[in-house]
Amino acid sequence: MERIYNFSAGPAALPEEVLAQARDEMLNWRGCGMSVMEMSHRGKDFTAIIEQAEADLRELLAVPANYKVLFLQGGATMQFAQVPINLLNGKSADYLVTGAWSKKAFKEAQKIGAARLAGSTESGNFTRLFHRGEIAIDPAAAYLHVCTNETVQGVEVLSDANLPGISDSIPLVADMSSHVLSRPVDVSRYGLIYAGAQKNIGPAGLTLVIVRDDLLGHAPAHTPTMLDYAVHAEHGSMLNTPPTYAIYVAGLVFQWLKRQGGLAAIEQIAIAKARLLYEAIDASSLYRNPVDVSCRSRMNVPFTLTRPGLDETFIAEAKKQGIAYIKGHKMVGGMRASIYNAMPLEGVKALVDFMAYFEKEYGR
């Protein structure tokens, strides 16, 4: 079988150019006589790889000089604990719950220390963001935690301008796992940004953290060394052996993003892909997406089939057309098309065409 269109929510499709380059360099990276997987992380070759990756990421996201870029491990789930461990500093943190992932983050923070619910859209089934006045933020909060794209429900804070207004004294902490690098963000509005790599960055097993300098150094004395951001910052993400191959592939993705024209250009493609799919859903009588149009995710598009009993047929027929991992998350059911950066417009067109065909064949 040829390569297919992979709509997985993560691990997810990677640019074919990146995979081809990784393949070509697998046994011998640029004539050095070994694979990147085999290199000492302290040697000059890998040092060049990680430094280039960080420089490219800083350029893509215009990361200010007073922020550290850390390449860590453990995914967003590790960050759910690591953020409060490092940032609570004896205080309480506020959480906005807008879907499955921010709910998990809030629950984990409560396990670690003092965490307070500043707002939740759960009563509306996580299909919208907050109305004016629905959020009550503790003025003494250590930080406010938000998830700017909910992968399960498909709800996204589509622009920094839509962030909740908070006092400058409260750092904003954002889980950007499933939209990072899909559009420019103003990093200076955030105290800390984190993202698991396996959606828009690279292979699973790598976690990106971007943290403002003044937030480092507040972890309690008994904190495991591996969970202390300050120690990783001090060692340039080389406290111990980092996930070297994942960092290398992420670096190839960053270079690919630069070749696409950077994040402003990528955002235009993301807008076009999402529009095509949401318009197809809205125009049909078989498909339905319940999310308010003001915050429909450009990355994860969940939809249900209004006619019951068709889900398995849809999935099986899609597979025959080279459309994979389209099944929705079990919490919301139905389908989910994750259309991260590496999904070409042609893939979304193929999905939309298939959906139209399927509706004609089965939907009436």
Place this chain on the structure above:
Amino acid sequence: MERIYNFSAGPAALPEEVLAQARDEMLNWRGCGMSVMEMSHRGKDFTAIIEQAEADLRELLAVPANYKVLFLQGGATMQFAQVPINLLNGKSADYLVTGAWSKKAFKEAQKIGAARLAGSTESGNFTRLFHRGEIAIDPAAAYLHVCTNETVQGVEVLSDANLPGISDSIPLVADMSSHVLSRPVDVSRYGLIYAGAQKNIGPAGLTLVIVRDDLLGHAPAHTPTMLDYAVHAEHGSMLNTPPTYAIYVAGLVFQWLKRQGGLAAIEQIAIAKARLLYEAIDASSLYRNPVDVSCRSRMNVPFTLTRPGLDETFIAEAKKQGIAYIKGHKMVGGMRASIYNAMPLEGVKALVDFMAYFEKEYGR
């Protein structure tokens, strides 16, 4: 340049067959239409990969049924904290310090809870293991921690028979990062075994933990979920997205080990490789290894040049002969040849030949 002989202590050489297979399958794993890097970790393809990897590892190490195999992240450094967090259970743990890595493990355990030094060979510069009567174990210890191969000093507990005698009521915890899978071990003698992957298992970013069932479930309530072995065991290493690609490559390494005849066969090769190198060192007047012959590591062979000022020349000349990452750790200086499973006998022969040539040219 062709592929070279890579003596790095880790990340380290991988079998060329494994890299070639990873290369060939990079864009399309067995006709599924995508890379392993792109697969959902919950899908049937990746489920088959991780289940096969675990089954092969269990077969190679003859892991008893009452032990869980966990594929985690963070390396041995994370385990230095995770072990006491999960196993202290309100008690104190004993540590044997036999080199740089067990010293680090002990220091980290003291940060987490109560840890006690049960013996140290530091006064002898970590060049031997313990004499009779040098170890004093707390009969109430939560566990006894050992590092069965010290990567920096090149000191190895070469057989389970050389382990310190302890009461059955005290679980033995072993950091096997740099000799795991180089020989059979009797897993039932250990309560917990851990190993970073980047020496004998696969790519950096994957950590192997083998833990006896009765040691699960004792982590304190405030433990980060990602650090609780019991939660990982319950979820079959799929609490969140695991480092999927690293697990896949490790699985290829396990299959390669089986094709070599398993660990008994691999041990014979390791013995032959180590003997060749130590004999060359001992027979020369230029090279010197200070470790007692009863515990010289088969994996990491440090040696110094007795004539001063030659180190940089040795390294540069070695590089010209396709011998890379031969420089020793800064703590002990000189050279270090790490000769893990993937280093072929031919590589050690090439090193020994080069050493003889170098001694003739520069050593007199």
